Amino acid sequence: MTVTDISFERGAPPPSSILIEGVEPLVDCGRYPIKREVGDRLVVSADIFREGHDKLAAVVRYRTWDSDAWHEVPMHPLENDRWEGEFPLQRNTRYIYTIAAFPDTFESWRDEIEKKRDAGLGLDLEIQEGVILLEDMLPRAEGTDATVLQRAVASVRSASNQVDAVAEMLRDDVIAAAHRNRSRAGWVTYQPDMTVIVDRVRARFAAWYEMFPRSAGSDPGRGATFKEVETHLPRIREMGFDVLYFTPIHPIGDTNRKGKNNTLNPKPDDPGVPYAIGSADGGHDAIEPGLGSEQDFRDLVAAASAQGLEIALDIAFQASPDHPWAQSHPEWFNRRPDGSIKYAENPPKKYEDIYPINFQNDDWQGLWQELRRIILHWVELGVRTFRVDNPHTKPTVFWEWLISEVQRDHPDTIFLSEAFTRPKVMKTLAKAGFAQSYTYFTWRNFKQELMDYLIELTQTEVKEYMRGNFFTNTHDILPYILQEGGRPAFQTRLVLAGTLSSVYGIYSGYELCENTAVAGKEEYLDSEKYEYKVWDWQRPGNIVEYISRFNRIRRDHPALQEYDNLSFLRADNDNVLCYIKALPAKGSYVMVAVNLDPFQPHHSALEIPHHILGTSHNDQIRVTELFTGESFLWQGAEETVYLDPQQNPAMMFDLRVWEHKDYEEPCF
């Protein structure tokens, strides 16, 4: 209600004077949805008030986006005009919700008559006003409510004195019936309606494993097939991963194909970069023939599913010059004055094997619908998770539309945004509907920068819409900390990724501590982006057991499965990062201490998190270190740990409080 909405026509109702402000959570004034997972309860709060001291009532209204049936839960006042209400998110869908409020004339009357009764004042007119209120409810009341309200009105009339009459009107059953049937005149609804995307839990809790499917074989002269990939499923599952993510599986272009180590003079048998999508064998809905058939892919998805693994596909909306679209839809690309299609460039760099798509070309509707068709094609083949390559080079509104279109029939689809770019662009992609986002975690190595970033992600408004999927490495990024920190760094970066966030990922080779880099760059030497690779998955120095143990710990401890339940704890050594993930509802508390220095051992005193546990210095805490299984007893303000990169670069403690018992009676 604003001034310009006021109608001064005769008979127009007065504008409502109830204000609903400061709604939380709220992203960009309600422009974008927030995110939750199935099984959560959404708590909504707002400042709700009006002039004077009359009583108000407020409700949260909600419906699923595919239904017109609104449900309603009451809101309760907290303090300082703040109200709160909550409703259950039971389905994997989107819910629309808002807040409504109205003057509670019954409660205002009740408050006044109770005060006057207690002050011994005359109540004649107040009783008459109450009868009018109750009679006004009768046309709305049904069943028992109608009986109760009618009886209250009748008994007031027959009461022998005012105090008895008031007692009849304020019986518990009358109050309850009155609340159900009270007038809602003056009802006002918050605008705009808000949306919460309720994802399946896997959007929040998962361990990802990235691989090039063509690298799953044993013959360096050709790419592996989907059938060969199938033989790796037990190995990956035994390490504890949930999502197996493949780089693009489509036919690769020949024109301007890149050779080994990104060279421009490929040999005839170089396989090319999987991101140069499209050839005579097809485009984004086709499979590179060397990998197998569509049926082979279906078989692989099923085999993975049987083991509890789900396949994630890489979606890179760009084309090689040999993509069928370059012939059939040249208007979907950027055209030069000579009629040619413009290849990708970042002057003076040229990417002549890639044509970017023009998402705002004159046939943008045809293009967008084709891209939707491609996603739905893979959904039909059983894929529910998509890692989207470079979404920040396409319009955010396109992704908002695409994800919403796909999720309308397939709410279980999960889209991961691979945007390593400016912070606001990354956040906006998350707001637009991506369930998960790559983050700067990959480059955050020191204590303060890790704390600052994690607080931003998990303790500010950002947590409402963005879930950081913490990758330790990717096929494009081999961070210096892994290049130079060796095995201890591989261990600590794993623990940091998988405990600071509930969803994290590694790129294959990580378990082998593979860290051969292009000199001076954060890139892999002899990257499998450009060539066939064969790996020895049991190679000495591997951390397969460590990863397996770590992922088992994550599965066994519910506190590690939530995203925004992180609290940092005081550690007096700047090389040691200490924090706790807590889920009091399940009695789950996991405290983590990580030596950020892969070279030197460090001692540190750690704060015992009494403010999280609800304990005091006298309480007794039973502690189990989860990598070793060793037990400790803790009491007091702090404990000291010794973290040796070669032995225990990270420690994870399960905390259980021994219930405090004092026996007043001696035990005989």
Add this chain to the structure above:
Amino acid sequence: MTVTDISFERGAPPPSSILIEGVEPLVDCGRYPIKREVGDRLVVSADIFREGHDKLAAVVRYRTWDSDAWHEVPMHPLENDRWEGEFPLQRNTRYIYTIAAFPDTFESWRDEIEKKRDAGLGLDLEIQEGVILLEDMLPRAEGTDATVLQRAVASVRSASNQVDAVAEMLRDDVIAAAHRNRSRAGWVTYQPDMTVIVDRVRARFAAWYEMFPRSAGSDPGRGATFKEVETHLPRIREMGFDVLYFTPIHPIGDTNRKGKNNTLNPKPDDPGVPYAIGSADGGHDAIEPGLGSEQDFRDLVAAASAQGLEIALDIAFQASPDHPWAQSHPEWFNRRPDGSIKYAENPPKKYEDIYPINFQNDDWQGLWQELRRIILHWVELGVRTFRVDNPHTKPTVFWEWLISEVQRDHPDTIFLSEAFTRPKVMKTLAKAGFAQSYTYFTWRNFKQELMDYLIELTQTEVKEYMRGNFFTNTHDILPYILQEGGRPAFQTRLVLAGTLSSVYGIYSGYELCENTAVAGKEEYLDSEKYEYKVWDWQRPGNIVEYISRFNRIRRDHPALQEYDNLSFLRADNDNVLCYIKALPAKGSYVMVAVNLDPFQPHHSALEIPHHILGTSHNDQIRVTELFTGESFLWQGAEETVYLDPQQNPAMMFDLRVWEHKDYEEPCF
């Protein structure tokens, strides 16, 4: 642009992919206006970005609310996708403004061709693209711009090589003309339009003096007249006040009239409370006959104006039972079942001399229009400032409507909200259009609570819409600090009120240190609310000279005339509050140190505010204490002061930095 706005009809343009987010300042998502004063520049900033790395352009668009003519100023990128622009607020009116952005295809092209030129790449296609861009501008270009662009296109065609051609296209005059005439395809405008209320400067900088006009006389047997009030104008003006605020001047009801000290058995000659408005002599548009005629009032307004004083009227929208409306419009009040009008109560308290108005009655339009007529009646008589009594018991939307209606023709009207109520209600009244607001300052006596409150008011979003008018006392509030702290408290509370805020007020009697209270209450004994009073304005112990000096200091120092330029400084004694008001643009810096303890003297070291002055510990600062005129030289990190309640309870320092000069050449 949201997903549901996208049209997939053939020929529909693609949705814009530019995002405008995080606009500042912004109150409640643009629901309410911000406030500034004539002569300010409004700085607007926002995150503006899109996918990829193409260049953008952005502008702030603005118009006055009475005009359809939009003006435009460019925005400039700062860092991290943040943009900023500003425009001048030259008129006392409301401005409507918003932000718009569009892809800057010319700058994107220029960036690309410059990089390729610098890399020595071929430029043939890029030059052709540039020619197409320039030719596209020609239909929009006029005068010199058209000539410059045509010449650029022609000279490119005749250039002997690519580098020369590029040089012709990137001449400064071509770039300037291109910027003026570039395509705005893809233009997107932020929604909703925003509003800034530009008040006259008096809304921000003023000293108020409240009085009961009937107390201006010398005969305790009758009320004073407007003519007698006129004789006080020089006294009030010489103390340095700008606004003379009268409690209500309307006829006072007889029914249930209150006697002295709020008793229920008045004597026949008791004058009644001016807030019980309305009698047989008239209502809110009438004048209590004892005060004089409408012409006397006009004369008084003119006499005040001639001295540089303006009259503020008290607007109390409520009625005595004798108000003409009780007969002519009983439907404007709350009715009981027996047909009677409900008087004000806060059970068990009764206010039987007051009928509250029902702002949402069935004839609310008639009521609202009558209330607007009343304000305009007093505007016609020369009043431009209104202190509104208890606005928080009336709908906020009513005030929003009323103030907007009055300001449309009278933008120089100023409304002060007398709402001492819950914090969110007070803030919302300010958002709705009140130029000034009473605050909790009146009860904030200790260091931390003063700092917390002032930071909230002047350093957070609240400063965008709320100007706290700091009253030391009112006719209803005699705070304990004044009751018990005596003359030193009257001095320090004056200094705090008039330096922590740029707009402040006292209630008459303050200059006499009048502090006789009803025992145990923060109320005046023998309050002039209920009786005729005669005062000796030269009474011993008065602080008239102190007030006069203080208001002169405020007038002489521009830093004290701004509202949100406050910074607290470190003082190592918790009884001493230290802060600075700074206006670097005018070289004005006033540092204040106040002993908050009216009983004991205190020493304190004070931080010298180098971070505000832009100086370092070696700089030399010339200091003048403004009450005494004494001079000091300061250097280093801190200075110690001694504040004796009996001598100098507060000190105010004018700071001037001596420009630092080192002579490399010896002076002979």
